[in-house]
Amino acid sequence: MVLRTAVAIVAAAVVAFSIWQLESDRRGLSVSHGWVEDTPITIHQRRDADPAPVVVIAHGFAGSRRLMESFAIALAHNGYVALSLDFLGHGRHPLPLSGDLLREDGATLNLVAQIAQVTDYAETLAAGDGRVALLGHSMAADIIIRHAQVAPDVQATVAVSMFAPTITADSPRNLLVVTGALEPRLREEAIRVLRLSAGSEAAEGVTYGEQEDGTARRAAVAPGVEHVGVLYSRTSLQESVDWLDGVFGQRDAGPVPARGPWVLALIGAFIVLCWALSALLPRQTSIQDGAGLAWRKLLPIAVIPAIATPLILWPLPTGFLPVLVADYLALHFLVYGVMTWLCLALWSQEPRDLSRRMLVAAGRSIPTALMAGLLCLAVLFWIIDHYITAFSPIACRVPILLAMLAGTVLYFLTDEWATRGEGAARGGYPATKVMFLLSLGVAVVLDLESLFFLIIIVPVMLSFFVVFGLFSRWINRRTGRPMAAGLVNALAFAWALAVTFPLIDGG
Known part of the structure; x- marks a missing residue:
C-alpha cells in the first residue's frame, strides 16, 4: 500500500505538471472559435502581434483541428495568424462529407471547395495582412495543394506526410514537404516531387529554387516519428515556421513548443495513476466471475468467431450508419460476440444457465464499473479531447454511439467471461484481441473496396486494447469482477469509433 501511495503521488504530480506545461504553451496567445458558413474554425494569434499572414491549417482523414494545434500554437507564437478548421464530416463539423471517398471527382472536390471558402475568409481577417499560406497533413496535403494550384493568392504551401498526384514542376508555389x-x-513521394523541378540529384534537407519568385521547394524529415508523431515533432514545427518566414520575410521569432512529449507524459502518468488508485476498489470476494477456461477449451472459442464473423458478414449489406465503416464495425463486434457466446454455450452444454450466470455477473459488476470505469473514462476522454483530437460527440453522433454500444457490449462481456476466472489460460486475454484484429484483416481482404478504411483504425484499436486491457487486469485482480471491465471497454470503444470516424452521406 505504501508503494501504491508513493506511485499515486508521483503520477498525480506528473499529470498536473504536464497539464501546466501544455497550458503554458498557450500563454500570450488569443484563441477564438467561430464559423465560416457551416465550418467550425479556431484562430490562434499572439495578443501583441501586428497584422500578419494567415496560415490556414487543415487536418488529415479522421482528424480534427485540435489534432493540428501544435502547428497553430507554434505559428501564432512566431507572429502568424493560424486558422484551423474541421473538414466536412470531421471533428465538430455538423454536416456529413458527401461523394465517393476514393474518387478525385467525389469527396475530394467538396473538400477543395471547403478549403477555398475558408481561404477566402482568411484573406479578409482584420488580424491578417491579406497574405495567406496553406498547411495540411496527410489527406489534407492533397486538398490544399489542389487549391493552391488554382489560387494565385496562396504564396506558400506546407504539406505534411504528403501524397499529391497533381503536383507539377512549377505548381504549387513555394512548396515545403515534411515527412x-x-x-x-x-519520403519517396517527397523525393519524387523534388525531382520534378530539381532533377534526379535532388535530396532531402536542401532548398531548391527561389522563394522570391515562388519556385522554392524543399523536403524535410522529422527524425524518429511516424504518421501521427510528425505532427508533434519540433523539427516539423521549426521547418514550417522557417519556411514561411522565408516566404513572407517575417522576423518575429518566438518559441516552437514541442507538445508531444508532454502529451505522452500526461497519458502515461494517468494510466499509472489508475493502477495506483485501483487499490481503492472493493477487495475480491470468494466468488470470482468468469469461465476460467484453460487453453484447450479457450482456443476454439478464440479461433472460431475470428474465422466465422467476416465470412458471415461478407455477403451482407452493412451501410446503415452515417459514419464511415462504423456500421460494419458495429456488426463485426455484435456477430463476434454472438459467436463467442455460442461457443461458450456449446462448451457449457447449459445455455440457459450460462446466460443467467453472465447476466448476474454483469449486474454485480455495475457498481464497480461505475466506480472505476466511468470516472476513468471521463478523465481520459477529457485529456484526449483537450490535448489530442476532438473526442466529445456532437448531437448527431449520439445515436451512432448507441448503435456502436449495442455491438461492443456483447463482444466485450463474452470475451471477459471467456478469458477470466479461476484457472483461466495465461495470455488468453491478449490472444483473443489479436484474433479479433486478425478477423478484421480477413474482412478487409474479402472486401477491400468497402472496408479499406478499416486499415487506418487498427493502430487505434490496438492502443485501446492495450490500455483498457491493463484496466481490465487491474479491476479483475482487485475485485474478481471482470465484467465491469467489459462494460467499460464496450463504452470506450463505442465512444471512440462513433466520434472519430467521418460522417458521410455517400452522395
Whole structure:
C-alpha cells in the first residue's frame, strides 16, 4: 500500500505538471472559435502581434483541428495568424462529407471547395495582412495543394506526410514537404516531387529554387516519428515556421513548443495513476466471475468467431450508419460476440444457465464499473479531447454511439467471461484481441473496396486494447469482477469509433 501511495503521488504530480506545461504553451496567445458558413474554425494569434499572414491549417482523414494545434500554437507564437478548421464530416463539423471517398471527382472536390471558402475568409481577417499560406497533413496535403494550384493568392504551401498526384514542376508555389523518418513511402513521394523541378540529384534537407519568385521547394524529415508523431515533432514545427518566414520575410521569432512529449507524459502518468488508485476498489470476494477456461477449451472459442464473423458478414449489406465503416464495425463486434457466446454455450452444454450466470455477473459488476470505469473514462476522454483530437460527440453522433454500444457490449462481456476466472489460460486475454484484429484483416481482404478504411483504425484499436486491457487486469485482480471491465471497454470503444470516424452521406 505504501508503494501504491508513493506511485499515486508521483503520477498525480506528473499529470498536473504536464497539464501546466501544455497550458503554458498557450500563454500570450488569443484563441477564438467561430464559423465560416457551416465550418467550425479556431484562430490562434499572439495578443501583441501586428497584422500578419494567415496560415490556414487543415487536418488529415479522421482528424480534427485540435489534432493540428501544435502547428497553430507554434505559428501564432512566431507572429502568424493560424486558422484551423474541421473538414466536412470531421471533428465538430455538423454536416456529413458527401461523394465517393476514393474518387478525385467525389469527396475530394467538396473538400477543395471547403478549403477555398475558408481561404477566402482568411484573406479578409482584420488580424491578417491579406497574405495567406496553406498547411495540411496527410489527406489534407492533397486538398490544399489542389487549391493552391488554382489560387494565385496562396504564396506558400506546407504539406505534411504528403501524397499529391497533381503536383507539377512549377505548381504549387513555394512548396515545403515534411515527412516523418518512419514514413518510408511518403519520403519517396517527397523525393519524387523534388525531382520534378530539381532533377534526379535532388535530396532531402536542401532548398531548391527561389522563394522570391515562388519556385522554392524543399523536403524535410522529422527524425524518429511516424504518421501521427510528425505532427508533434519540433523539427516539423521549426521547418514550417522557417519556411514561411522565408516566404513572407517575417522576423518575429518566438518559441516552437514541442507538445508531444508532454502529451505522452500526461497519458502515461494517468494510466499509472489508475493502477495506483485501483487499490481503492472493493477487495475480491470468494466468488470470482468468469469461465476460467484453460487453453484447450479457450482456443476454439478464440479461433472460431475470428474465422466465422467476416465470412458471415461478407455477403451482407452493412451501410446503415452515417459514419464511415462504423456500421460494419458495429456488426463485426455484435456477430463476434454472438459467436463467442455460442461457443461458450456449446462448451457449457447449459445455455440457459450460462446466460443467467453472465447476466448476474454483469449486474454485480455495475457498481464497480461505475466506480472505476466511468470516472476513468471521463478523465481520459477529457485529456484526449483537450490535448489530442476532438473526442466529445456532437448531437448527431449520439445515436451512432448507441448503435456502436449495442455491438461492443456483447463482444466485450463474452470475451471477459471467456478469458477470466479461476484457472483461466495465461495470455488468453491478449490472444483473443489479436484474433479479433486478425478477423478484421480477413474482412478487409474479402472486401477491400468497402472496408479499406478499416486499415487506418487498427493502430487505434490496438492502443485501446492495450490500455483498457491493463484496466481490465487491474479491476479483475482487485475485485474478481471482470465484467465491469467489459462494460467499460464496450463504452470506450463505442465512444471512440462513433466520434472519430467521418460522417458521410455517400452522395
